[in-house]
Structure formats: C-alpha cells, structure tokens
Amino acid sequence: MLIDDVTIKVKAGDGGKGAVAFNKNMMSLGPAGAKGGKGGDVCVKGVSDLSVLNRFRFKKEAVAQNGENGRSQFLDGKDAEDLILLVPTGTVVSNLKTKKTFEITKIGEVVTIAKGGKEGRGNFHFRSSTNTSPKEFEYGKLGQAFEIRLELKMIADVGFIGLPNVGKTSLLNELTNANSKVANYSFTTLEPNLGTYYELILADIPGLIEGASKGKGLGFKFLKHIERTNILFHFISAESADPVLDYKTVRKELEEYNKLLLDKKEYIFITKKDMVPTETITKIKNKLKKEATPISILDPNSIGVVKKILNGLILEKLPKN
Numbered sequence: 001m002l003i004d005d006v007t008i009k010v011k012a013g014d015g016g017k018g019a020v021a022f023n024k025n026m027m028s029l030g031p032a033g034a035k036g037g038k039g040g041d042v043c044v045k046g047v048s049d050l051s052v053l054n055r056f057r058f059k060k061e062a063v064a065q066n067g068e069n070g071r072s073q074f075l076d077g078k079d080a081e082d083l084i085l086l087v088p089t090g091t092v093v094s095n096l097k098t099k100k101t102f103e104i105t106k107i108g109e110v111v112t113i114a115k116g117g118k119e120g121r122g123n124f125h126f127r128s129s130t131n132t133s134p135k136e137f138e139y140g141k142l143g144q145a146f147e148i149r150l151e152l153k154m155i156a157d158v159g160f161i162g163l164p165n166v167g168k169t170s171l172l173n174e175l176t177n178a179n180s181k182v183a184n185y186s187f188t189t190l191e192p193n194l195g196t197y198y199e200l201i202l203a204d205i206p207g208l209i210e211g212a213s214k215g216k217g218l219g220f221k222f223l224k225h226i227e228r229t230n231i232l233f234h235f236i237s238a239e240s241a242d243p244v245l246d247y248k249t250v251r252k253e254l255e256e257y258n259k260l261l262l263d264k265k266e267y268i269f270i271t272k273k274d275m276v277p278t279e280t281i282t283k284i285k286n287k288l289k290k291e292a293t294p295i296s297i298l299d300p301n302s303i304g305v306v307k308k309i310l311n312g313l314i315l316e317k318l319p320k321n
C-alpha cells in the first residue's frame with residue numbers, strides 16, 4: 001500500500017543543560033562548567049522514491065536527539081545530529097500548528113521544519129570579578145514540537161483516467177515496464193501505478209466512478225494526483241453500453257472535484273476496439289463530437305499511434321535550443 005497522506009508528530013531535540021563545576025587544579029581554581037549541546041533539528045529531504053512515506057504507516061512520531069549536557073573541565077556537550085526525514089518530491093508539508101505549508105520539489109532539497117533547542121550555558125559563563133564562584137547555569141531550550149501532515153501530490157506528466165475496467169493499466173504495461181496487475185473486474189488498480197516512457201512519467205489512476213469526487217469508490221483519494229499532471233489520457237471502452245455517457249460521468253467528477261481539471265489538455269482513447277465492429281466505433285465518435293483515437297492492446301498499430309502521441313509530448317517537454 002502506498003502511503004501518500006500521513007500526519008505525524010515531530011519533536012526537535014532539546015538543548016543540553018549547562019554544567020556547574022569547579023576546577024580541581026589548585027593552581028587555577030574557578031568555575032569550569034561548560035555549556036550543553038544544541039538539540040537536533042527535524043528536517044525533510046526530497047528523494048525520488050515514492051514509497052518512502054510508508055515508514056510512517058505505523059510509526060507516527062519523529063523525534064530528534066537532545067543535545068548533550070555540558071560537563072566539567074570546560075567540556076561542552078555535543079550538538080545532536082539533525083533528524084532527516086525522507087519524503088518523495090511532490091510532497092506538501094503542512095505544519096498543523098502554524099498552518100504554514102510548503103512543497104518539496106527537488107531531489108536533495110533539505111528544509112528544516114522543527115528547530116532544535118538552544119544549549120544552556122554552564123557556570124563558567126557566569127563568572128565575573130564580583131562572583132568568582134558562580135553556581136548559575138542554564139537549562140537548554142526545548143526543541144520545537146508539533147504535528148505535520150505529509151501529503152504526496154505526485155508529479156506525473158500524463159494521468160490515465162477513466163471508469164474501472166477500461167484497460168488503463170493494460171496500456172500502461174504495454175507502453176512501459178510497469179508490469180502492473182490487470183484483470184477483468186473493476187478496481188483492479190488500488191494504488192496509482194507509475195511507469196516511465198522515456199522522459200515521461202505516466203500515472204495510471206484507479207478507476208473513477210460516479211460520485212468519486214464525493215468519496216465513492218477509490219478514485220477520490222487519487223483525484224489529487226490528477227491535479228498535478230499536465231495531460232490527461234481519458235479512456236472509454238468501446239464495449240460499454242454507453243461510452244459517451246461514461247466519458248461525461250468521468251468529466252463531471254473531475255469538474256466537481258476541481259473545475260481546473262477540465263482545462264487540462266486531454267486525449268481521448270476508445271479502448272478494446274477489437275471487441276466491436278468498426279461501425280460501433282464510428283457511432284461512438286459521432287456521438288462524442290470530439291476527437292478520439294480507437295485503440296486495442298492486441299493491435300500493434302494502435303500502440304504505435306499512442307507512442308506517436310507520447311513522442312510528440314516528449315518533444316514539447318524537452319527544452320528547446
């Protein structure tokens with residue numbers, strides 16, 4: 001199961017306490033208590049692996065270490081190491097206390113989310129001409145603690161959408177090395193499948209059904225992934241009793257979830273063309289009144305047509321020089 005939305009507690013380390021100590025050397029008596037170390041920060045770092053949030057499935061806490069306490073003989077406590085949480089690029093991090101939100105977009109990008117506590121000073125620091133034997137010291141400051149939400153909004157180039165069982169995953173497998181599960185029933189795909197076709201990331205989203213935007217079926221959770229793709233491949237099955245109604249149903253769900261989804265560039269494919277006579281395809285096209293490409297995964301030519309479209313998209317994506 002791909003974890004793509006999780007709330008966890010983070011706690012940065014506390015600063016170490018300053019020490020109260022005196023020099024035991026008869027030649028140089030005086031305060032010798034050193035300062036503590038700084039508490040570790042909690043940071044997030046972008047990586048390409050989409051599954052790294054899975055580690056928060058059961059463990060919902062991330063606690064950085066405290067700074068070491070100061071010691072005698074001017075030995076400062078060690079600063080604690082920062083705790084670095086790996087998150088996939090495309091993760092939106094929200095601080096549930098301050099409501100501040102930001103997104104990790106680059107691999108290797110590191111952002112500090114909870115600051116470790118400052119160290120406390122030891123009695124050596126408090127010496128003065130009037131107080132040569134101070135017993136004062138400071139506790140370290142507490143590290144920041146709050147809840148954060150990590151929400152992965154995948155950044156794929158092309159999102160495969162459509163009702164369940166229309167052949168989305170089958171095509172993804174033909175085009176890429178995704179090798180995902182295909183079966184003749186609805187909701188075979190339970191999590192988005194990703195595949196790469198040269199420079200393009202293709203995301204096969206679990207089937208959407210009427211009511212998906214209100215939480216029906218599996219699609220709701222994944223509509224947010226579609227928000228981030230630039231292009232939609234919308235699949236309707238030639239076998240369906242009413243492919244045009246299917247098309248409209250999915251479009252309506254997109255609209256209800258977020259109107260802007262309708263503005264995305266869309267390519268329509270009529271799948272399983274091998275299952276129906278040519279006249280049926282013509283009828284569907286006429287009724288749809290939009291450009292649509294009939295395909296079948298059993299027909300190498302139609303796979304070629306899809307590849308041609310994808311190749312065109314790669315050219316558009318590549319920087320022009």
Ligand SMILES: Nc1nc2c(ncn2[C@@H]2O[C@H](COP(=O)(O)OP(=O)(O)OP(=O)(O)O)[C@@H](O)[C@H]2O)c(=O)[nH]1
Nearest residue numbers: 164165166167168169170183187188189207296297
């Ligand atoms: N005859 C024929 N069958 C196809 C074609 N494409 C897919 N199928 C079959 O249709 C069924 C559903 O295919 P999937 O790829 O699992 O469909 P899906 O849209 O990913 O389905 P969900 O994951 O449930 O949303 C499988 O039995 C496939 O073998 C095609 O072009 N022709």
Ligand SMILES: [Mg+2]
Nearest residue numbers: 168169188189
């Ligand atoms: Mg599928």
